[in-house]
């Protein structure tokens with residue numbers, strides 16, 4: 072079943088509450104009025120009964136026939152009592168007014184202590200309130216029944232009920248109208264927000280919902296949705312830029328492979344020429360594979376799905392392994408390489424292969440961007456419960472304005488030279504992402520012409536989340552990482 076709209080539900084609630092309130096008020100008022108009417112009638116009857124009691128007591132010595140005569144003449148005229156019946160102790164009637172002759176009252180049990188008893192009676196289509204009371208006059212005991220006509224009061228009560236029932240539908244109709252109007256007025260901005268939100272898609276993510284200034288929940292809702300749109304827009308832009316950059320980067324090696332193969336096949340060549348061509352193709356395809364691997368790593372970083380395999384390890388052992396590998400590279404490139412590693416182990420909770428990758432990226436860069444004769448130094452130390460790994464080189468250095476951007480994806484200071492050296496500008500972005508996953512930071516200090524110092528700072532014991540949220544992965548331009 073289709074659920075009703077909030078507006079309709081609010082209207083129905085409004086109606087139900089109003090109906091209940093009206094019911095309670097109407098029924099309550101009716102009962103109070105009725106009680107008051109009977110209270111007044113009872114008071115009148117009580118006064119009349121007291122008068123009669125005094126009358127009877129004054130005549131306690133008078134004989135019964137005389138009393139009958141006096142009641143029929145004097146008392147009746149005096150008090151114009153039309154609905155009176157008096158019986159003696161045996162239940163025999165002493166006096167009965169004319170009306171009661173026609174509609175005789177049945178005998179009623181009365182309280183022997185003389186407590187009055189009130190009741191409603193209908194006699195010949197007319198409503199009455201009756202008081203029945205035992206009265207003492209000397210030695211005589213009377214049972215007195217005195218009536219008070221109630222038709223006017225009952226008519227008033229009936230009228231009141233009719234008004235209540237007559238006005239109820241009008242009031243309810245009015246209430247539902249007001250409820251409908253109020254709820255729709257209150258919810259109109261929500262409809263407006265929904266209409267705008269429906270028009271926003273991937274093509275116009277820069278659009279924003281109407282900014283409300285009502286200072287209420289709806290303004291908070293529109294502000295929150297707009298903030299969310301801004302975040303989605305920047306994430307969307309990042310992905311678009313990343314895809315564009317990635318395709319551009321991939322196109323270059325593929326085009327080179329294509330050209331190389333095409334040229335080789337244009338005419339027949341000797342074996343060494345074919346070998347050369349295949350060698351170039353191999354180099355380019357290695358680069359392409361590396362690039363694809365880096366792109367995949369960053370895509371995983373963005374999706375937040377990369378889980379670390381955190382283990383307890385000794386950083387010194389890990390660095391020594393890397394150092395022995397890079398020492399060979401250094402000798403091949405005629406560069407000096409020094410490792411200043413402590414003799415004592417540096418225990419750490421970290422993902423060994425991820426950390427090795429960071430060290431490789433930093434050493435690879437140091438060797439790539441340091442001309443002969445130059446020197447690269449790898450060192451590690453523990454400072455205040457944190458482990459600091461430094462990679463220093465005596466290369467060309469990085470200008471301050473570039474230092475601010477080298478951790479961005481695809482950013483290269485000298486694009487052509489970096490490419491020639493096999494870089495796509497993704498290494499430092501990946502290194503930073505890994506360091507952030509370890510709740511650490513990576514910084515650069517560099518001076519043009521004097522070399523660079525990259526430092527990775529990690530907590531000695533890492534409390535690692537399974538994967539860092541993508542927002543922490545420096546999507547588009549964090550200057551230096553610092554936690």
Ligand code: ADP
Nearest residue numbers: 436437440477483484489494495496497498499
């Ligand atoms: P790439 O794969 O191109 O080296 P990186 O993200 O590792 O990409 O580095 C980004 C840029 O930062 C490099 O293109 C280079 O211009 C600069 N860079 C990185 N490390 C050094 C360094 N040790 N000395 C000088 N420049 C560096």
